[in-house]
Amino acid sequence: xxxxxxxxxxxxxxxxxxxxxxxxxxxxxxxxxxxxxxxxxxxxxxxxxxxxxxxxxxxxxxxxxxxxxxxxxxxxxxxxxxxxxxxxxxxxxxxxxxxxxxxxxxxxxxxxxxxxxxxxxxxxxxxxxxxxxxxxxxxxxxxxxxxxxxxxxxxxxxxxxxxxxxxxxxxxxxxxxxxxxxxxxxxxxxxxxxxxxxxxxxxxxxxxxxxxxxxxxxxxxxxxxxxxxxxxxxxxxxxxxxxxxxxxxxxxxxxxxxxxxxxxxxxxxxxxxxxxxxxxxxxxxxxxxxxxxxxxxxxxxxxxxxxxxxxxxxxxxxxxxxxxxxxxxxxxxxxxxxxxxxxxxxxxxxxxxxxxxxxxxxxxxxxxxxxxxxxxxxxxxxxxxxxxxxxxxxxxxxxxxxxxxxxxxxxxxxxxxxxxxxxxxxxxxxxxxxxxxxxxxxxxxxxxxxxxxxxxxxxxxxxxxxxxxxx
Amino acid sequence: xxxxxxxxxxxxxxxxxxxxxxxxxxxxxxxxxxxxxxxxxxxxxxxxxxxxxxxxxxxxxxxxxxxxxxxxxxxxxxxxxxxxxxxxxxxxxxxxxxxxxxxxxxxxxxxxxxxxxxxxxxxxxxxxxxxxxxxxxxxxxxxxxxxxxxxxxxxxxxxxxxxxxxxxxxxxxxxxxxxxxxxxx
Numbered sequence: 001x002x003x004x005x006x007x008x009x010x011x012x013x014x015x016x017x018x019x020x021x022x023x024x025x026x027x028x029x030x031x032x033x034x035x036x037x038x039x040x041x042x043x044x045x046x047x048x049x050x051x052x053x054x055x056x057x058x059x060x061x062x063x064x065x066x067x068x069x070x071x072x073x074x075x076x077x078x079x080x081x082x083x084x085x086x087x088x089x090x091x092x093x094x095x096x097x098x099x100x101x102x103x104x105x106x107x108x109x110x111x112x113x114x115x116x117x118x119x120x121x122x123x124x125x126x127x128x129x130x131x132x133x134x135x136x137x138x139x140x141x142x143x144x145x146x147x148x149x150x151x152x153x154x155x156x157x158x159x160x161x162x163x164x165x166x167x168x169x170x171x172x173x174x175x176x177x178x179x180x181x182x183x184x185x186x187x188x189x190x191x192x193x194x195x196x197x198x199x200x201x202x203x204x205x206x207x208x209x210x211x212x213x214x215x216x217x218x219x220x221x222x223x224x225x226x227x228x229x230x231x232x233x234x235x236x237x238x239x240x241x242x243x244x245x246x247x248x249x250x251x252x253x254x255x256x257x258x259x260x261x262x263x264x265x266x267x268x269x270x271x272x273x274x275x276x277x278x279x280x281x282x283x284x285x286x287x288x289x290x291x292x293x294x295x296x297x298x299x300x301x302x303x304x305x306x307x308x309x310x311x312x313x314x315x316x317x318x319x320x321x322x323x324x325x326x327x328x329x330x331x332x333x334x335x336x337x338x339x340x341x342x343x344x345x346x347x348x349x350x351x352x353x354x355x356x357x358x359x360x361x362x363x364x365x366x367x368x369x370x371x372x373x374x375x376x377x378x379x380x381x382x383x384x385x386x387x388x389x390x391x392x393x394x395x396x397x398x399x400x401x402x403x404x405x406x407x408x409x410x411x412x413x414x415x416x417x418x419x420x421x422x423x424x425x426x427x428x429x430x431x432x433x434x435x436x437x438x439x440x441x442x443x444x445x446x447x448x449x450x451x452x453x454x455x456x457x458x459x460x461x462x463x464x465x466x467x468x469x470x471x
Numbered sequence: 472x473x474x475x476x477x478x479x480x481x482x483x484x485x486x487x488x489x490x491x492x493x494x495x496x497x498x499x500x501x502x503x504x505x506x507x508x509x510x511x512x513x514x515x516x517x518x519x520x521x522x523x524x525x526x527x528x529x530x531x532x533x534x535x536x537x538x539x540x541x542x543x544x545x546x547x548x549x550x551x552x553x554x555x556x557x558x559x560x561x562x563x564x565x566x567x568x569x570x571x572x573x574x575x576x577x578x579x580x581x582x583x584x585x586x587x588x589x590x591x592x593x594x595x596x597x598x599x600x601x602x603x604x605x606x607x608x609x610x611x612x613x614x615x616x617x618x619x620x621x622x623x624x625x626x627x628x629x630x631x632x633x634x635x636x637x638x639x640x641x642x643x644x645x646x647x648x649x650x651x652x653x654x655x656x
Contacts, residue, residue: 003572009591010614011546015536017599024608
């Protein structure tokens with residue numbers, strides 16, 4: 001057919017015409033979508049709650065002083081309009097890329113806090129979201145002054161409030177994804193007592209720089225507690241609702257600040273349920289049975305140090321990476337977290353001990369959650385003044401003559417990992433199969449004893465870190 | 472990762488070139504392949520084969536624009552795949568080919584010579600150079616990316632009818648130009 005020759009010629013037209021085509025701006029219009037229907041590979045959520053006590057209450061309803069509006073993001077393409085939708089979606093992601101590298105210099109904070117916050121008994125699981133706590137502390141710096149603020153700035157490694165504000169805003173944006181395929185959302189909010197005469201400009205700063213919503217209502221009232229729980233549920237997809245039961249704001253609270261992280265993503269290549277089977281996990285207190293997922297990474301990444309070995313799995317659509325660190329026999333995850341070489345590895349320094357090889361990966365399915373009281377731990381890290389009404393300075397938020405102190409800092413988190421991500425399976429596996437010769441070496445990477453994990457987001461900052469002592 | 476760095480990975484025979492390419496261009500290529508094949512499964516296979524093709528082609532080739540280089544591989548693979556498909560599966564692409572057939576001069580006279588695809592591409596380049604931005608985009612969207620009239624309308628803010636009308640005019644214009652150049656296929 002003569003048209004086929006012309007069609008072949010169309011396939012050879014010069015790049016400049018393809019570029020011209022891409023420059024023609026699509027008209028903005030709403031696309032039809034289908035969201036992911038299936039379960040997710042990783043569901044993660046964390047909440048940090050800071051409450052400050054003082055007193056007084058009378059009846060009133062709840063109202064929003066300011067509600068944050070998140071940036072609009074083109075949805076991940078599904079359905080018939082795939083060609084166009086991909087382009088719109090890609091353009092949306094460019095906005096995020098502009099914020100890449102925002103977390104430069106935060107390593108010291110992450111590495112100082114992780115060993116402290118994840119330390120604990122050998123029979124418990126613990127989860128910590130470094131970015132979540134960072135965001136909460138950055139907001140704390142905004143609403144404090146004097147030495148209260150200085151101590152927070154020092155822990156965060158920030159030179160001044162303005163620098164911190166810029167960085168926090170960039171970190172927020174760099175980690176923001178809400179396109180239907182990936183959810184990565186850092187939520188922030190402030191809950192004020194009805195009697196509090198707040199400073200509007202501070203709340204505006206929190207809204208603009210931290211995408212924080214602020215509410216005011218009667219502390220201890222059912223209406224306020226309900227709104228409060230609804231907000232957290234909405235931000236974390238309801239995953240932490242059981243942990244938050246009974247955590248209502250009591251009448252003595254002056255204000256509460258809540259930061260959340262919700263991250264959902266599918267594995268770039270899923271585990272097949274066919275290969276999931278019960279096997280023994282050698283926990284500190286004795287063997288326990290767990291459902292182990294199995295997969296072979298033809299071009300897996302294998303890292304090693306003096307006391308650990310590690311591998312990583314990517315999430316779809318550049319959402320981030322999950323790192324698994326397996327301590328050598330006789331080394332606990334908690335010890336590993338205090339090991340200089342391991343911390344150097346976690347800080348993302350250029351690691352020489354790396355090989356691409358066939359990795360036969362065995363990972364137990366897990367659903368780990370923990371509630372950490374960070375008050376004493378933060379005090380141990382030098383943040384002390386905000387915890388005493390004699391020294392706490394909340395003047396940026398309200399009149400300094402009102403004595404108040406930070407009474408609690410609670411951090412709840414949950415990480416669920418399973419096989420899902422079916423849509424992604426064929427994609428990557430097929431890609432790998434035809435790409436090149438398989439590597440000669442291979443390694444069995446079996447997480448059948450307590451291990452560490454780190455989940456880094458699109459900006460390679462640690463969204464979650466955890467110790468799995470018992471899956 | 473920048474394109475230049477990805478290309479260097481290919482030159483260094485570093486397999487992470489594939490992963491980096493997939494990370495950066497996987498969704499785009501899936502869109503290109505799906506536009507032609509209209510089958511998600513087939514499109515995924517073509518994307519995978521595209522990486523294989525790139526691995527074999529680079530080196531020695533050093534693409535000017537990696538994104539478009541990959542798109543061409545994917546497009547070629549899609550059409551090769553369609554050669555073996557049933558008429559029902561080709562229905563979508565057949566419409567696009569039928570439209571291109573309209574552009575081909577009758578060729579009643581004895582051809583002095585047959586035009587090769589590469590020469591035709593040069594002629595198409597000149598044809599597209601003479602078009603405005605939107606018309607160029609419409610032509611490329613329809614005949615390079617094989618998008619449907621509905622998709623083109625959606626993307627460029629035109630009604631389906633309007634997109635169809637503009638493309639008809641473009642085909643007539645192309646036919647005239649091909650005739651003027653004495654093209655016989």
